[in-house]
């Protein structure tokens with residue numbers, strides 16, 4: 001195969017239109033009428049303008065697109081939904097084909113093996129429902145329409161994580177098309193380096209056409225939310241942050257300080273209010289679960305919905321937006337949240353503070369999330385006691401800048417308590433990707449990327465460079 005270096009003019013894109021073997025694949029170009037619709041990311045604040053948008057319907061078509069791109073010196077960026085399109089769109093996409101995986105939509109549950117196989121474009125809700133039909137649960141996150149591939153390749157932190165670990169640890173096999181245009185199946189005994197790299201290394205190593213992961217033998221959990229007025233934030237935060245790090249593994253929660261807009265779509269009890277919400281799930285029987293969350297109940301919430309909940313309902317628990325919308329998120333990892341850290345956070349976003357941040361969220365880490373997973377991939381656990389996420393609506397670029405600045409201020413204010421690490425699933429701006437991984441993993445990731453994508457055809461949102469890509473051994 002003759003391979004060009006990455007193109008810098010539009011002649012390669014022109015050649016792509018005529019490239020033999022691509023005629024029957026849905027590919028949309030900037031001057032096609034459907035281009036603006038095809039290029040929309042789930043996050044509507046992101047304006048991505050690629051050289052083309054391809055929507056393959058099977059792995060063979062993915063192979064053909066990648067091989068054509070490689071020959072022509074173009075690049076290919078896999079994208080399932082565009083929940084995390086920000087870092088991708090921050091670079092020039094003039095030579096980049098965005099490959100939408102939405103049509104790779106198979107879902108197959110194997111109740112005997114207790115595994116679920118999904119296509120590379122499937123989002124969580126239908127997979128949760130399909131597993132539930134067999135009395136099984138899968139390790140989804142807080143949003144029904146996040147792509148399983150993007151979420152899992154980035155680690156995957158959900159309501160069962162402190163019990164069952166990050167979602168990447170439950171991956172059994174991944175089928176993907178490498179940057180060299182090769183279709184491979186990686187698992188614990190085949191392409192083991194690649195299997196290690198994809199479990200946390202994001203879309204840098206291949207375009208996932210299907211993945212198989214473990215499903216677990218339960219169909220309900222003790223789950224719900226508790227709510228207080230924001231004036232209670234100091235008391236509630238104080239109790240929760242003391243309880244969370246050593247809470248039993250069975251429980252995973254989040255604490256949010258929320259400023260709800262006064263819009264009709266929001267239910268009356270919370271419309272226009274500022275509140276504190278703790279939600280989460282406990283994998284235990286009702287009595288044990290109630291005992292585990294008793295310290296939170298003792299804080300006297302004005303609303304408490306905790307109780308037995310089927311997994312198909314639990315996936316909606318966090319009330320994340322279920323349709324595309326414009327937003328901006330800033331995040332960091334906290335090694336601890338001691339008295340001074342809690343005071344700093346409340347000074348920044350607590351009662352009486354004016355801020356455009358609708359949500360300031362702390363995710364409870366620790367438990368199985370905090371422990372390396374035997375035989376796991378590059379990201380089998382997370383260091384730190386909490387992940388901090390600040391977000392707001394970004395209906396205009398000006399609004400996005402205001403929300404981004406407010407988020408950055410909070411992260412800066414909390415910097416004495418951060419641990420220098422990044423959880424890249426929560427990083428929606430270009431960021432220090434290296435901080436997403438253990439120090440000793442970087443060279444190995446770069447080596448594996450060089451092997452499977454020697455010409456740098458793939459473009460992930462969070463890029464792991466190839467060896468010597470920037471003239472240095474590890475980029």
Ligand SMILES: Cc1cc2nc3c(=O)[nH]c(=O)nc-3n(C[C@H](O)[C@H](O)[C@H](O)COP(=O)(O)OP(=O)(O)OC[C@H]3O[C@@H](n4cnc5c(N)ncnc54)[C@H](O)[C@@H]3O)c2cc1C
Nearest residue numbers: 080081082083084120141142143147150151157203208461
């Ligand atoms: C509302 C909301 C809630 C969230 N909740 C959680 C949560 O609870 N836990 C958590 O861990 N994260 C959560 N996230 C973060 C989410 O996991 C990341 O944004 C993730 O990258 C989204 O994947 P996606 O495929 O939907 O997005 P995309 O923007 O489509 O993909 C992000 C990146 O993943 C890679 N990728 C996607 N699909 C493929 C594929 N088929 N093959 C190869 N690479 C691929 C690409 O590099 C791509 O740039 C949330 C995000 C949002 C916006």
